[in-house]
Amino acid sequence: MLRDLTLETTLESVTRMSQYKYETHLHTSETSRCGKSSGAELALHYKRLGYTGVFVTDHFLNGNTTVPEDPSWPDRVEMFCHGYRMAAQKGREIGLDVHFGWEYGSGWVHLLTYGLDQDWLVANPEVLSWDLLHYCDRVHGDGGSIVHAHPFREGVDIVQVLPGHVDAVEVLNSGRDDESNRHALDYANSFGLPKVAGSDIHSIECKRLCGMGFSRRLRDAHDYATAIKAGEGVIIEMPAGRTQEHELEDE
Ligand SMILES: [Zn+2]
Ligand SMILES: [Zn+2]
Numbered sequence: 001m002l003r004d005l006t007l008e009t010t011l012e013s014v015t016r017m018s019q020y021k022y023e024t025h026l027h028t029s030e031t032s033r034c035g036k037s038s039g040a041e042l043a044l045h046y047k048r049l050g051y052t053g054v055f056v057t058d059h060f061l062n063g064n065t066t067v068p069e070d071p072s073w074p075d076r077v078e079m080f081c082h083g084y085r086m087a088a089q090k091g092r093e094i095g096l097d098v099h100f101g102w103e104y105g106s107g108w109v110h111l112l113t114y115g116l117d118q119d120w121l122v123a124n125p126e127v128l129s130w131d132l133l134h135y136c137d138r139v140h141g142d143g144g145s146i147v148h149a150h151p152f153r154e155g156v157d158i159v160q161v162l163p164g165h166v167d168a169v170e171v172l173n174s175g176r177d178d179e180s181n182r183h184a185l186d187y188a189n190s191f192g193l194p195k196v197a198g199s200d201i202h203s204i205e206c207k208r209l210c211g212m213g214f215s216r217r218l219r220d221a222h223d224y225a226t227a228i229k230a231g232e233g234v235i236i237e238m239p240a241g242r243t244q245e246h247e248l249e250d251e
Contacts, residue, residue, distance in 0.1 A: 018213020023054040025198025028083025031058035036203035039087030053097030056084040063105035073125040114221040116144040136165035145225035152183035163191040172197035197235040209238040
């Protein structure tokens, strides 16, 4: 369960910890078929909200993507990176850190993948045929990290979890209902997995934003993974345009 922080000392420390705000789960209209706002629009949006950075995590080519199947693999990967590139270009102009990632899909198992780049995708054209566990092993073997996004969601009858193969669990996702997020939190607690939050934002009209706050600026996606595994971050939530910090109960 989420609870508001009431102890002044704790609130002070959390506020300090969330000085650098990050969106960890974001879809652009260039690359995600369900996306409503462009990479540049989203970058501007988060800059205006005072964020330090965002991670662009468009649906990969086994998900809800705009990328056609016909072109060559390198061309498909290039098209896949378009939304990120547009966000990153705007980010450089306005001073927002834009990091690369993707949301790998296997049925309803969605894995936010961080710390690998376009070259890794180009070098692994068989990635779409790997089974889920092999995908996790390869990502980890090459230095990447995996967050299980919204492991529970409304209307899904068969739920798959792979606690031994992910680095963290998304326990607060703006698009999911409270019950689904609570199940995710229970799951993370049960296996002692690090907990993160993300908006799964598809449009700048999204009213509820969830993300991670840190006491320092993150260097890159590797640094993000290291930080969440070390328990450095705090979960943040922004309803009605105003930041609130939450502490997640462990039980
Ligand atoms: Zn998803
Ligand atoms: Zn998503």
